[in-house]
Amino acid sequence: MSKRKAKPKWIKEIAKKRILSLLEQAKETVFSNSDRTKRYVELALALSKKYNVSIGPDWKKHVCKNCHTVLIEGFNLQVRTSKKTGTVIYKCKECGAVKRYPYKGKVFIKEKTLNTTH
């Protein structure tokens, strides 16, 4: 009896709007109520997963997937660049999770961890 239909596009669009508004709300509460922030982020990520909708590259950089907070530079986010690896390092000060991104506009990066074959 189970119906398995692909999610229609309009549902994804609604989900995306909902996700973005949750993330905006999360951002608004980050300074005053981090418990609420985390709940909003968790909801947004759950929706993103459920509907297979991306939160977008910008939010991805500013959401900690480890402790589910919104990352604000100078508040709970430390941004450093590493010339050695050509990456920007985003560190969440709440839980210490680290993310690395290549410098803007540069296409290079050849790390051991990257597979050239897919």
Ligand SMILES: [Zn+2]
């Ligand atoms: Zn974190």
